[in-house]
């Protein structure tokens with residue numbers, strides 16, 4: 001899975017953790033960076049197996065399934081821990097907020113920070129261009145394939161605004177979500193938009209990937225714009241379905257989003 005002396009560029013690997021988390025691993029020329037290590041063991045194993053030096057740990061938000069492995073990895077590797085300014089974290093060397101930038105020297109990678117509250121109050125995302133030229137975003141539990149995070153510490157308006165920041169990223173941006181929720185999300189999305197051909201196609205390809213035991217991620221911003229109801233509140237098919245679910249006319253994108261979130265919570 002990992003080619004230690006890739007020479008050809010950065011590898012981006014979703015490492016499964018718990019039942020449905022992914023810890024994203026960047027790896028290049030013997031160096032590694034991880035995003036949201038909820039547990040240390042799968043990462044420690046890979047670092048040892050492939051003799052990788054862990055340069056940095058990037059955190060998107062404070063939930064235990066995203067930060068549970070930080071202390072052990074920090075103790076074992078002394079990697080620099082980056083995390084959101086406004087959240088309580090087990091260890092954090094560099095606190096980040098909107099428009100901050102960090103540079104990962106061994107990856108020739110600069111990442112800029114987006115504040116994307118809603119799932120948690122201080123949730124951030126990391127956006128940048130891999131050395132292949134591919135744009136990539138680590139968005140934690142905010143944007144999922146055909147879904148979005150639950151609103152534990154924010155309002156529908158905040159979450160819609162946060163998704164708006166992700167939606168304007170380049171269409172080919174690799175969307176690195178922190179959970180394999182894709183099939184369950186698509187099942188719901190097909191209830192919202194049964195007549196969306198891109199969604200029907202995505203359902204088929206995601207089923208195929210999962211039946212082969214492969215991740216459905218990363219997604220892309222383009223694919224989310226075509227198939228994710230939470231990214232499409234102004235599409236008539238979506239807003240009509242959300243209004244039918246709510247049982248009242250919905251007159252704003254926020255009202256549509258709130259109805260969709262409620263619908264998905266109860267699905």
Ligand SMILES: [Zn+2]
Nearest residue numbers: 061063119141
């Ligand atoms: Zn979370």
